[in-house]
Amino acid sequence: MTALNRPVGRRLLLAMGALALTGGCTHAGHAAPKSAKPSGSPHPPPSTPSPSPSASPTPWQVPTPVTPTPGVCPVDPNFIQKPGGPQHYLPCEGTNIALTIDDGPDPEWTPRVLALLAHYKIPATFCMIGRRAAANPKLVAAVVEAGHHIANHTFTHPLNLPGLPPAQINDELNRATDAISTASGGHRPTLFRAPGGNWSPAVLDACAAAGMRPLDWSVDPRDWSRPGVPHIVQTILTRTRPGSIILNHDGGGNRQQTIEALTIALPRLLDAGYHFTQP
Ligand SMILES: [Zn+2]
Numbered sequence: 372m373t374a375l376n377r378p379v380g381r382r383l384l385l386a387m388g389a390l391a392l393t394g395g396c397t398h399a400g401h402a403a404p405k406s407a408k409p410s411g412s413p414h415p416p417p418s419t420p421s422p423s424p425s426a427s428p429t430p431w432q433v434p435t436p437v438t439p440t441p442g443v444c445p446v447d448p449n450f451i452q453k454p455g456g457p458q459h460y461l462p463c464e465g466t467n468i469a470l471t472i473d474d475g476p477d478p479e480w481t482p483r484v485l486a487l488l489a490h491y492k493i494p495a496t497f498c499m500i501g502r503r504a505a506a507n508p509k510l511v512a513a514v515v516e517a518g519h520h521i522a523n524h525t526f527t528h529p530l531n532l533p534g535l536p537p538a539q540i541n542d543e544l545n546r547a548t549d550a551i552s553t554a555s556g557g558h559r560p561t562l563f564r565a566p567g568g569n570w571s572p573a574v575l576d577a578c579a580a581a582g583m584r585p586l587d588w589s590v591d592p593r594d595w596s597r598p599g600v601p602h603i604v605q606t607i608l609t610r611t612r613p614g615s616i617i618l619n620h621d622g623g624g625n626r627q628q629t630i631e632a633l634t635i636a637l638p639r640l641l642d643a644g645y646h647f648t649q650p
Pocket residue numbers: 372373473474524528566567
């Protein structure tokens with residue numbers, strides 16, 4: 372539940388970013404996506420999926436992602452990160468993208484996401500809610516041991532974070548860092564993501580005061596709303612460009628659609644030539 376009450380300004384920014392992406396990409400390699408490789412992929416799905424959506428043909432069209440080109444960055448530099456604002460894109464190297472997983476850890480879904488990422492050797496950034504980290508310390512440790520990053524996603528996930536008194540905003544950030552640090556044996560997040568992407572000057576000030584960088588995203592399939600596996604897959608595969616930061620969730624409810632969608636989308640992004648990095 373991270374996308375409620377989104378400021379109009381943010382929607383405009385994302386819309387402008389989408390326009391910049393679609394309008395600014397002129398490289399021939401992007402105009403001619405390579406054909407899909409449903410069989411013979413160097414990145415086959417897990418042998419024991421749970422369950423495997425690839426076990427039977429999908430009744431809907433799986434898009435072919437834009438082919439990235441090393442050294443070619445279609446993202447307008449102005450949209451990578453506004454001065455003083457949150458980071459929407461990675462500094463582009465041509466093929467790098469990032470996967471972020473929000474609202475966990477969750478006893479049921481986090482292990483399944485971890486298994487999927489281990490199978491494809493994909494590093495991700497888990498934006499954890501502090502009180503869930505405190506309740507599931509072994510999952511926090513497992514995420515760190517697997518080589519993933521952990522970002523601070525507040526202690527209680529208040530979607531109205533900008534409306535809280537400054538002292539309470541600081542408390543949300545500091546309690547989450549303490550919970551994550553305690554559970555992980557000392558790992559202190561250097562990245563912070565506001566719930567729902569609801570940023571304000573006060574939230575950004577608190578983030579800076581806590582020594583963290585503000586992290587947003589650029590590809591949002593709204594998987595938290597369970598829009599259906601096809602919607603999640605199609606959004607990820609049609610909107611991802613070099614430098615994209617993709618948002619998904621391992622907490623906040625039943626994430627079966629997310630698991631199934633990532634099982635389809637992740638190998639296709641790898642096959643297209645993308646490399647997953649961390650913000
Ligand atoms: Zn969230």
